[in-house]
Amino acid sequence: MSKIQYHELLEVIETQIKNEEWKYGSRLPTMSELAAKHQVANSTIREVYRALESKGYVAIQQGRGTIVTFDRSMEFTTMNHSSFMELLKITEFRTIIEPSFAALAAREAFKNEIDLITESAEIMRVMAEKNQVTTSEDLRFHRLIVEATHNEYALRVYDNLQEELNRMRAYTKKPGMRERAVHYHQMIANAIANRDSQNAKMLMEAHLQPNSEIAMYELTEKAFK
Amino acid sequence: MSKIQYHELLEVIETQIKNEEWKYGSRLPTMSELAAKHQVANSTIREVYRALESKGYVAIQQGRGTIVTFDRSMEFTTMNHSSFMELLKITEFRTIIEPSFAALAAREAFKNEIDLITESAEIMRVMAEKNQVTTSEDLRFHRLIVEATHNEYALRVYDNLQEELNRMRAYTKKPGMRERAVHYHQMIANAIANRDSQNAKMLMEAHLQPNSEIAMYELTEKAFK
DNA sequence: TAAGGGAATTCATCTGATGAATTCTTAAGT
DNA sequence: ACTTAAGAATTCATCAGATGAATTCCCTTA
Numbered sequence: 356m357s358k359i360q361y362h363e364l365l366e367v368i369e370t371q372i373k374n375e376e377w378k379y380g381s382r383l384p385t386m387s388e389l390a391a392k393h394q395v396a397n398s399t400i401r402e403v404y405r406a407l408e409s410k411g412y413v414a415i416q417q418g419r420g421t422i423v424t425f426d427r428s429m430e431f432t433t434m435n436h437s438s439f440m441e442l443l444k445i446t447e448f449r450t451i452i453e454p455s456f457a458a459l460a461a462r463e464a465f466k467n468e469i470d471l472i473t474e475s476a477e478i479m480r481v482m483a484e485k486n487q488v489t490t491s492e493d494l495r496f497h498r499l500i501v502e503a504t505h506n507e508y509a510l511r512v513y514d515n516l517q518e519e520l521n522r523m524r525a526y527t528k529k530p531g532m533r534e535r536a537v538h539y540h541q542m543i544a545n546a547i548a549n550r551d552s553q554n555a556k557m558l559m560e561a562h563l564q565p566n567s568e569i570a571m572y573e574l575t576e577k578a579f580k
Numbered sequence: 581m582s583k584i585q586y587h588e589l590l591e592v593i594e595t596q597i598k599n600e601e602w603k604y605g606s607r608l609p610t611m612s613e614l615a616a617k618h619q620v621a622n623s624t625i626r627e628v629y630r631a632l633e634s635k636g637y638v639a640i641q642q643g644r645g646t647i648v649t650f651d652r653s654m655e656f657t658t659m660n661h662s663s664f665m666e667l668l669k670i671t672e673f674r675t676i677i678e679p680s681f682a683a684l685a686a687r688e689a690f691k692n693e694i695d696l697i698t699e700s701a702e703i704m705r706v707m708a709e710k711n712q713v714t715t716s717e718d719l720r721f722h723r724l725i726v727e728a729t730h731n732e733y734a735l736r737v738y739d740n741l742q743e744e745l746n747r748m749r750a751y752t753k754k755p756g757m758r759e760r761a762v763h764y765h766q767m768i769a770n771a772i773a774n775r776d777s778q779n780a781k782m783l784m785e786a787h788l789q790p791n792s793e794i795a796m797y798e799l800t801e802k803a804f805k
Numbered sequence: 806t807a808a809g810g811g812a813a814t815t816c817a818t819c820t821g822a823t824g825a826a827t828t829c830t831t832a833a834g835t
Numbered sequence: 836a837c838t839t840a841a842g843a844a845t846t847c848a849t850c851a852g853a854t855g856a857a858t859t860c861c862c863t864t865a
Contacts, residue, residue, distance in 0.1 A: 396819045402630040409631035417847045418827030621850045642816045643858030
């Protein structure tokens with residue numbers, strides 16, 4: 356096993372901070388300590404600390420040490436690297452952007468793509484009927500629509516969100532949600548098949564709205580007591 | 581004038597990259613070059629480059645050099661430091677957060693704060709009548725409400741957005757908008773005065789909705805042809 | 806002309822030195 | 836005992852310069 360160096364080291368320490376292994380305001384090991392511990396030069400640790408500083412995780416103070424400035428409960432104010440932005444990004448982004456995609460798809464989709472979309476809605480309906488977990492089919496449905504826009508750009512943006520989308524699904528476990536989703540998927544698929552871009556857009560909006568509301572509600576209630 | 585060092589250097593170079601003085605994909609000066617130019621040690625430049633790397637502005641490649649990975653036209657996909665996120669942040673943030681503030685203010689505001697809010701709505705009405713520019717009074721109104729929540733946290737968040745709010749006003753110059761705004765301000769002030777937090781929230785939502793719609797519409801149309 | 810093999814370039818990491826800001830310790834004075 | 840002030844120790848800031856590794860450049864040779 357080769358010796359741990361800059362990039363790996365950065366990741367390790369960043370993760371530890373995010374996991375709050377050092378609490379907000381507490382001191383990180385001194386540069387020399389950490390250098391000795393990991394068998395690297397001081398300058399390497401220094402680069403790591405600078406990188407963390409530039410991301411806002413720590414503050415380096417001459418003569419004092421390096422203290423943690425990251426706090427999960429304050430993520431809301433910092434706006435950067437914050438779970439609020441994550442949430443805002445993922446939920447609001449979808450609410451804002453996917454209706455446009457749906458509209459575009461209604462205009463641009465090829466026949467076979469429309470078939471796939473319709474099929475996906477049907478698959479999901481059957482799954483829901485059998486009380487099966489529909490999340491992956493749900494994701495597929497939305498992805499198919501993005502594909503059908505024939506807009507590479509859109510697709511790239513959307514795929515960038517996959518990881519977060521997966522994490523997001525935890526929020527969408529409300530009773531009745533699945534049935535609602537099935538219904539909307541069918542209507543959206545219909546609208547696209549009918550080349551009705553306006554309706555596709557509106558339906559997608561309505562479909563995504565509650566997701567956003569739920570997540571945002573929970574978040575704001577928490578943040579502003 | 582003292583010699584330029586780490587922090588200042590970081591800011592200078594970051595700004596230059598953001599201003600696209602080096603284009604996406606182009607090479608930055610070598611570490612030694614830059615060190616010589618600014619009369620600092622290589623290791624200091626190295627720290628700067630690492631900080632930029634960790635923010636996603638550059639990629640450091642052994643043997644090759646350091647290339648710019650920041651591109652304004654791609655900001656949309658990277659999600660960080662992007663004007664899209666700026667807009668999303670500011671418009672959607674308001675839509676999501678300010679109704680909560682209004683509700684909170686309705687519960688928490690002191691008498692004199694309610695008077696100020698009511699007064700602001702009235703001032704704005706008069707100004708609109710005289711066809712004067714109402715933007716600053718508009719900002720004041722919203723700020724007063726945030727103040728009236730007595731939630732330091734909320735205030736801090738809100739004030740962080742001032743700069744962007746000012747830039748935002750360019751988007752809200754639609755005919756009939758001002759009259760609508762005046763009307764809403766009055767109703768919101770009323771709801772708060774009546775301690776009707778639910779209505780305050782709903783009215784604020786309705787008040788902010790079109791802002792968000794307009795900005796987002798223009799943006800998404802632009803982005804996805 | 807094409808291919809191969811150094812030479813030059815550029816980043817990666819290390820060693821170790823000096824200085825600056827802060828904190829800790831200790832001793833003197835009240 | 837308590838306060839204060841000086842010095843020691845700690846910790847970051849920056850520097851100079853060395854070696855190694857990855858890449859590119861360029862010249863030689865077939």
